[in-house]
Amino acid sequence: MPELQEKVVAILEKKIKLIKSGEDALYLVGPIQLPVNLDGETVMFQWYCWLQCKEVTENFERIIEKLSSVNLAEMQQSSVLVYGDFSGSEEALIRMHSICHTGDIFGSKRCDCGFQLEQSLKMIAQHGAGALFYLANHEGRGIGLFSKAMAYVLQENGFDTVEANLGLGFVDDSRNYADAIEVLRSLRSKTVKLITNNPKKLDALKNAGMDVSGRTPLWGSVSEYNEKYLQTKIDRSGHLAAVGGCPND
Numbered sequence: 001m002p003e004l005q006e007k008v009v010a011i012l013e014k015k016i017k018l019i020k021s022g023e024d025a026l027y028l029v030g031p032i033q034l035p036v037n038l039d040g041e042t043v044m045f046q047w048y049c050w051l052q053c054k055e056v057t058e059n060f061e062r063i064i065e066k067l068s069s070v071n072l073a074e075m076q077q078s079s080v081l082v083y084g085d086f087s088g089s090e091e092a093l094i095r096m097h098s099i100c101h102t103g104d105i106f107g108s109k110r111c112d113c114g115f116q117l118e119q120s121l122k123m124i125a126q127h128g129a130g131a132l133f134y135l136a137n138h139e140g141r142g143i144g145l146f147s148k149a150m151a152y153v154l155q156e157n158g159f160d161t162v163e164a165n166l167g168l169g170f171v172d173d174s175r176n177y178a179d180a181i182e183v184l185r186s187l188r189s190k191t192v193k194l195i196t197n198n199p200k201k202l203d204a205l206k207n208a209g210m211d212v213s214g215r216t217p218l219w220g221s222v223s224e225y226n227e228k229y230l231q232t233k234i235d236r237s238g239h240l241a242a243v244g245g246c247p248n249d
């Protein structure tokens with residue numbers, strides 16, 4: 001093996017972990033220090049990214065070798081930002097955040113995603129220990145970005161968010177949390193509290209056998225742009241309204 005490659009493998013081997021997920025492998029790389037700007041303050045998170053692969057091996061050299069020939073930029077990879085003593089602390093707050101190109105990146109006010117992303121990082125840091133999973137294959141509640149654009153066109157023509165997904169031949173919500181749960185399991189075995197208004201996320205964790213102590217709701221402010229979207233979440237998607245309604249609260 002050429003000297004440069006040997007050096008690369010020696011460094012990376014110490015930072016890669018194999019996690020089995022059914023028949024497949026999840027390769028988790030990290031922790032990597034990530035200084036994040038939260039309201040002008042620099043908050044240090046530990047960042048991990050994972051890759052799902054058919055090949056299950058602890059010979060990480062093989063995985064590293066393959067990277068440059070697989071066009072990973074054309075695919076989606078998810079990651080997690082961890083704060084504090086995540087494995088050891090008694091109480092940890094977690095957020096399973098579904099990617100939202102328009103809300104998280106552009107700051108669109110049609111949804112509450114950008115607000116929830118920033119706010120949950122602040123809540124985790126304030127709490128002292130926790131993790132935000134950024135789930136990159138969840139765009140549009142699982143329909144993908146192009147289809148979400150189509151759904152937005154339908155919404156501009158009177159459809160609500162659920163009708164738009166159904167009208168395009170999708171189910172309302174096809175998100176899967178299995179990978180993220182495996183990664184969570186590898187980082188923490190103690191109880192977690194979930195930041196969400198969505199009971200399906202709680203169920204996904206509980207059904208996978210995770211020890212979930214409850215949830216912390218997170219609603220932003222209502223505006224003329226997101227009013228219908230937020231109301232549809234409560235009326236049709238089963239989200240728990242800001243006041244009452246959740247036995248875990």
Ligand SMILES: Nc1nc2c(ncn2[C@@H]2O[C@H](COP(=O)(O)OP(=O)(O)OP(=O)(O)O)[C@@H](O)[C@H]2O)c(=O)[nH]1
Nearest residue numbers: 098099100111138139140141151161165196197198
């Ligand atoms: N199909 C569709 N997806 C949307 C729309 N607006 C936001 N999203 C996606 O919805 C996902 C976020 O889901 P939400 O239902 O807002 O919230 P949640 O994640 O289920 O629940 P919380 O944990 O309470 O935030 C992200 O993947 C967004 O890309 C929309 O109008 N149509």
